[in-house]
Amino acid sequence: MNSSYSQNIHTWGRIWCSLALVMFALFPAAVSAFYGAWPNGLLLLQGLAGVVPIYWTVGIIEAFTFSPMLGSGGSYLGFVTGNLSNLKVPCALNAMEIAGVKAGSEEGELISTIAIAVSSFVTTAIIFLGVLLLSQLQPILESKLLAPAFAxxxxxxxxxxxxxxxxxxxKIAVAPISFMLILFIAVPSLADKVSILVPVGAAIAIGAARIMYNKGYL
Amino acid sequence: MKGLIGEFNLNSPLLFVIAGIIVLFVMAQSVFFLIKAWRRARELKISAAVLKRVAGASAVFTVAPAIAILMGVFALTKFLGLPLPWLRLSVLGAVTYELPAATIAANVLGVPVSEGVTNAQAYTTIAWVMTLGIISGLIVITIFLKRIQGGIDSLKKRDARWGQVFIDALFLGMISAFMGLVFADIRIGITGWIPVFVMLVSALLMLACGFFVRVLKVKWMEDYALPISMLGAMALAIPITNLLG
Incomplete structure (x- = not known):
């Protein structure tokens, strides 16, 4: 990978993501300023204390787990557009499968970036329409009939x-799936912590794959 | 509370404008990366037809998860109004994060989540907690992605085959965690098996799509196998739940 794309992608990514960080802080900052209602520091810290230990850990772990799959462009875009494990990562995997390219290759990175960008447009459009048509759509989507589908x-x-x-x-799948099945059946309360268990599954899969690779089974 | 623009209102036009500007910014970023990736893909001789297939398949696949995300917006609307949930679930956020984060912040403030926030300071505190609480992944990507990708590249240079196995193992680690999650409730009885049956139905539908594509040569289905299987399993979750629930 030595194209102008691969040389420039980190510069573009860093600029866009830095600006995105500023933009995301803009919402609470602007509302606080306009209403003259800045948070009480102590209450803010207490709120953050309840959120940061888990979600910062998840965020950091996701960055290391998902970025090799999504490639550079896909990661810079995916982490800004959000909804990674439930949408963007499966969407990128599906796209790479359809295009017949490997994750980790330059082709894979490009396909993943295109898939994430398109997925981001569609998500934004659907949510925008949903917000516009809130009163008509809410009773349908939250109806008893459709509840099992969305559950x-x-x-x-x-x-x-x-x-x-x-x-x-x-062969690589046997160890992590067996582990996760036993774990979730034994400790169902871990259902809320699935994001933290993604890298655990990845570590087990990588460990098992390495052993099999060294022994020539893969 | 009265500020520069009068009484605080969860659905004030000002909040919609600020949220809209941020959503547009992220859309601009998506357009930028899409164009760069598309041009580079064409330089690498990936045909426009393949890229269009990828774009179409990605758009169709996104519909069902996006509707689930929209329901996350609805869930937060009563409590936080429309602009903040619209913003957070269109960009940056995740449906699995926003509700718990907002609930934790509301508990600290002693604000009930069953009714709309009326106090501007409570609202801004919740908005700050939701924003700062999820920002770590983006910070790590902004600062360290070049180094992470450098590590992956050098891994592949040392041993290309192991590099590919390593990435496949990462996929399977993620998939195994979510497949295990599906079994979390089986000890509560037959209703706990419903997600397992839905997962099996989805897997069977995918195999059926594979049969149509590979054996019966129904080529168009290849691009839509995942959304077909997913939507089919979601639809069949209704009779399965009615039967076993």
């Missing part, structure tokens, strides 16, 4: 995604 969105996503990737790499 099962993650199983519906990861069943299909799992079949594709496990069938291609079943």
């Amino acid at each position: 099962n969105i993650l199983p519906a996503l990861f069943g299909a995604l799992g079949v594709v990737f496990i069938s291609k790499n079943w």
Whole structure:
């Protein structure tokens, strides 16, 4: 990878992401300033104390786990547009599969970036329309009839995604899936902490893969 | 509370304007990266037809998860009004993060989450907590991504095959965590198995799509196999739940 794209992507990414950080702080800052209602420092710290230990850890772990899959452009865009594990990462994986390119290659990075950008447009459009049509849509989407469909969105996503990737790499999949099944069945309360368990699964998969690779099984 | 622009209102036009500017900024970033990636892909001789297929498939795939995210917006609206949830779930945020973060901040302030926030200071405190609480991933990416990718590149240079296995293992680590999660409730009885059955239905639908694509040569289905399987399993979750729930 030695194109002007790969040389410049980090410069572009850093500029856009730095600006994004400023923009994200703009909302609370502007509202605080306009209403003359800056937070009480102590209460703000107490609120952050309840959020930061878990979510900063998750954020840092996600950065190290997802960026090798998404590539540079995909990561700079994905971490700004959000909804990574439930949308952008599966979307990028699906796109790379369709295009027949490997994650980690330059082609994979480009396809992943295109998928994340398109996904970001569609998400924004759907949420925008949903907000405009709130009163008409809310009763339908929150109806009893559709509740089971939306309650099962993650199983519906990861069943299909799992079949594709496990069938291609079943030897690597055995150890992390066995571990996660036992863990979640034994400690169901961990369901809230699934983001933290993603790198645990990754570490087990990498460890098992390394052993099999060294022994020539892969 | 009265500020520069009068009484605080959860749905004031000012809040919509600020949120709108930020959403537009992120859309501009998406356009920028899309154009750069598309041009580079064409330089690498990836055909425009393939890129259009990828874009179309990504758009279709996004619909169902985006509707689930929209429901996250609805869930927060009663408590925080429309602009803040609209902003946070369109960009940066995650449906799994925003509700817990807002709830934690509300608890600290002693504000009930079942009704709209009326106090501007409580609102800004919650907005600051939600913003600062999720920012770590973006900071790490901004500062360290070049180094992380450098590490991955050198791994691949040392041993290209292991580099690929390493990335495949990362995928499977993520997938295994979410597949394990599906089994979290099986000990509560038959209703706890519903997500497992939905996952199996989704997997079977994906296999059926594979049969159509590979054996019956229904090529168009290749691009839409994931959304077809996902939406099919979500639809079948309704009778499965009615039967077992």
